[in-house]
Each structure stands twice: as C-alpha cells, then as structure tokens.
Amino acid sequence: xxxxxxxxxxxxxxxxxxxxxxxxxxxxxxxxxxxxxxxxxxxxxxxxxxxxxxxxxxxxxxxxxxxxxxxxxxxxxxxxxxxxxxxxxxxxxxxxxxxxxxxxxxxxxxxxxxxxxxxxxxxxxxxxxxxxxxxxxxxxxxxxxxxxxxxxxxxxxxxxxxxxxxxxxxxxxxxxxxxxxxxxxxxxxxxxxxxxxxxxxxxxxxxxxxxxxxxxxxxxxxxxxxxxxxxxxxxxxxxxxxxxxxxxxxxxxxxxxxxxxxxxxxxxxxxxxxxxxxxxxxxxxxxxxxxxxxxxxxxxxxxxxxxxxxxxxxxxxxxxxxxxxxxxx
Numbered sequence: 001x002x003x004x005x006x007x008x009x010x011x012x013x014x015x016x017x018x019x020x021x022x023x024x025x026x027x028x029x030x031x032x033x034x035x036x037x038x039x040x041x042x043x044x045x046x047x048x049x050x051x052x053x054x055x056x057x058x059x060x061x062x063x064x065x066x067x068x069x070x071x072x073x074x075x076x077x078x079x080x081x082x083x084x085x086x087x088x089x090x091x092x093x094x095x096x097x098x099x100x101x102x103x104x105x106x107x108x109x110x111x112x113x114x115x116x117x118x119x120x121x122x123x124x125x126x127x128x129x130x131x132x133x134x135x136x137x138x139x140x141x142x143x144x145x146x147x148x149x150x151x152x153x154x155x156x157x158x159x160x161x162x163x164x165x166x167x168x169x170x171x172x173x174x175x176x177x178x179x180x181x182x183x184x185x186x187x188x189x190x191x192x193x194x195x196x197x198x199x200x201x202x203x204x205x206x207x208x209x210x211x212x213x214x215x216x217x218x219x220x221x222x223x224x225x226x227x228x229x230x231x232x233x234x235x236x237x238x239x240x241x242x243x244x245x246x247x248x249x250x251x252x253x254x255x256x257x258x259x260x261x262x263x264x265x266x267x268x269x270x271x272x273x274x275x276x277x278x279x280x281x282x283x284x285x286x287x288x289x290x291x292x293x294x295x296x297x298x299x300x301x302x303x304x305x306x307x308x309x310x311x312x313x314x315x316x317x318x319x320x321x322x323x324x325x326x327x328x329x
C-alpha cells in the first residue's frame with residue numbers, strides 16, 4: 001500500500017499586488033523558475049484595477065506553487081495580514097510585486113533555512129533611474145549578535161528597515177499584525193518587534209534582491225502628514241526598545257525629524273506646517289548634546305543639527321535650494 005506523504009512547506013513567499021501589471025510578470029518569473037516543491041508563493045491581489053489580478057491567476061493556473069487571493073483594496077497592510085493568515089511555511093519571505101529576486105536567491109537561502117536560524121538577512125541591489133547600486137552591510141557572511149542587529153536596524157543606515165532583504169521564521173509574526181490605519185512605514189512600525197523575538201540572526205553577504213525605486217510609488221511621494229506621522233512611529237519604536245533595555249541611538253528617529261525639516265523647506269511649506277516644523281526643531285534642540293557626542297552620527301548630520309540648534313538652518317537651506325535647484329542638502 002502506497003502512503004502519500006504530506007509536503008512540508010519550508011518557505012512561504014508573500015507578494016502583495018496592487019496595480020503593478022508592468023512589473024508583475026518579471027517578479028513572478030524570477031521566483032517560479034528557481035523554487036522547489038517545499039515553497040509556496042502567495043499573491044494577494046489588493047483590488048487591482050489593472051490586469052494584475054489576471055496575471056496572478058494565469059501564474060496560479062500554470063504553477064501549482066502559486067496561490068492567489070483576491071480582496072477589495074484596503075492597503076498593503078491588509079494584504080500582508082491576509083497573506084500571513086494563509087501562509088503555511090516555516091519561514092516567511094516578502095517580495096514586492098515591482099521588484100524581483102536574483103537567479104540564485106532560493107538556492108542561496110535554502111541551506112540556511114535548514115539550519116533553523118530565526119532570521120536571515122542579505123544584501124540587495126537598489127535600482128533608481130537605471131543606476132544599479134549594491135547595498136552592503138558587511139564584507140563577510142556570519143552570525144550577528146541580536147543587540148548589534150537591533151542597534152543597526154534603529155540607525156537605519158547600513159541596515160535598512162526593509163522586509164524584502166530578510167527571511168523570518170513564521171513564528172516571529174505570531175500575534176503581530178501590520179497596522180491598517182497607516183499607509184506609510186507600516187513595515188517599519190512592527191519590524192523591531194518581530195526582530196526582537198529572534199535569538200539567532202545570520203547575515204548572508206550576497207546580493208539576492210533587486211529593489212526598484214519608482215518615482216510614482218507610494219513610498220516616494222511627498223506627503224507631509226504621512227512624513228510627520230513617520231516621526232511619531234520612529235519615536236514609538238525608540239521608546240518600545242528602550243523600555244526593554246536595548247542599547248539604541250536616538251539618531252534613528254532624529255533623522256526623520258531632519259528629513260521632515262528639509263522636505264518642508266524645499267517645498268516652501270514652513271508656514272503651512274509651522275506647528276510640526278517647530279516640534280521637529282524643538283526635538284533636535286532638546287537632544288543636541290547627545291547627537292553631537294554620538295560616534296555613530298556622521299559629521300554631515302552633526303553640522304545639520306548644529307545649524308538647526310543655532311537657528312540658521314532656514315536661510316542656509318533656502319540659499320542651497322536656490323543654487324542647486326532644490327537638490328538634497
């Protein structure tokens with residue numbers, strides 16, 4: 001008598017989809033051509049109004065590993081939460097539908113997944129205006145101490161707050177949901193909580209993901225209300241980790257304050273956003289000593305903080321933007 005053995009899913013790849021028909025095939029092809037029977041691809045069509053849902057269905061008909069769920073448009077957080085509820089893999093990977101993975105993505109990760117590591121992160125390529133740049137954390141693959149990982153995650157410089165360059169044990173997301181009341185930095189708002197649970201973390205010094213910057217994407221459109229909300233999220237994350245006695249830097253959320261000031265001044269909206277503008281400057285002035293003494297903050301940022309503290313930031317910015325056509329200072 002032949003006994004059928006149930007296939008254990010090692011990895012669930014989650015692909016939230018919304019109106020990305022121009023890029024979706026490239027994304028899904030990069031995944032299906034390299035994975036095996038122990039992997040599932042979960043596409044959540046978040047009420048797309050283009051042909052994205054149809055493309056997902058076509059891949060599901062052709063490939064048994066692809067599962068598609070259609071839902072009304074409620075935002076990427078809702079799509080991710082729905083995907084988590086359907087994921088059956090021991091591990092979770094996140095792939096944006098306008099990005100794609102390297103040919104050796106899965107084969108490079110598979111041996112590490114079998115080692116029962118809680119969290120794996122790897123290098124990625126950043127593509128903007130046709131220019132490809134490799135984003136490197138360190139030169140060698142190795143296990144990373146959790147305290148160092150969390151510290152670098154909060155700094156958000158060489159280790160970015162992305163889901164797409166990390167693979168997580170599914171258990172790390174237990175009872176943690178993406179917030180559906182915000183439409184920017186929703187991954188940033190929970191990532192620290194997920195990573196805090198990890199006891200073993202491995203860094204793979206190999207670029208495996210292509211992160212494509214689209215100027216029309218939601219994460220790159222200027223919205224001052226959402227940007228200011230991002231400061232609050234970063235501050236809440238700092239407080240949450242501090243309460244758990246994690247050694248972290250204030251720079252992680254102070255950088256958001258500075259970026260907000262720059263964006264407002266570049267658009268000449270300092271009067272419209274006066275209350276928020278003053279709040280950001282007050283926060284920087286409050287911790288100016290800590291910021292200037294920090295060994296992890298670059299001289300460039302320290303100069304910016306000094307100019308804010310001395311209240312000479314606005315005229316200097318206006319001159320800079322006039323000379324450089326609004327370029328980043």
